[in-house]
Amino acid sequence: MSLTFDPQWLSRYPAQDSVANAESSCVFCGIVRGEVDAHVVAETADTVCFLDHLPATYGHVLVVPKQHYRDLSDIPEESFQHVMAAAKQVANSLQDSCGASGINLVHATGRAAHQTVFHFHIHVVPRYDGDSIVVFPRLADPARKDEVAQRLRTALNNPLPPMAEAESSQS
Template sequence: MNEQCVFCGIVAGTAPGVTVAEDDTTQAFMDINPATPGHVLVVPKQHSRDLLDIPADDLSATTRTAQRVARALVDELGADGVNLLNCCGADAWQTVFHFHLHVTPRYRDARDQLTLPWTPGVAADAQELRDVGGRLATALS
């Protein structure tokens, strides 16, 4: 636990939070600044700063809990879809430095005001894809 971390406080019960699911490894609770009605955050109970820091077992458990939450958002709230988002680092919009997944229900009606931050369907330069892809493939091999 990190005493300065609000998510660690929610897990410990010393900070307020509306928990919707919990197991030995993870906890899911309502986001206090929801993007849409039903927006849930899923965290590992063990503090990890971000995606680059979290142990693989905690990451797997967090993802499984996020999937359970997503099903409930569709089945119970009637969401038309679900976005799963992780922000890793301040420049990637991370504001709480405890790994978490946003499980955000999406609706076809006025409850949903989210828009994409980029335009899908605009193809990248083929040579750039090959160059960057090659560098990544080399780094990952």
């Protein structure tokens, strides 16, 4: 069986605008509350796991925290750990039950990264030999590795205090 991937799949997702009360308009919060239909495959005290409504591959699952967090910068460490633990369990189950030969864990924060639902989530994408999905298309200039490595080392060794971080992201 040859699977193909439509690189325009994101255009089929309706983008959610951020609003003052994000939880009331959030489709994932609606799924968590049982108000929006979804194929829920697992649930813990802190997470819900359900099939993606436009799957990249057979068995594509989303793992979301039950509490609303906008993105990676918003989710507390403990909640992030709960989501990742659930994603690992789902990944293992996909390999056992669906014959996946590999797994991609995918997350997007922000519009530039193609985040379309502004409720933190992890995509657990089962991979199959020959599925033709290109996760990393190699678009960056490898000659700039020294520059980016230095920038990252500086940022990681001198993190901004929380208040300065918020101010710099608004500018």
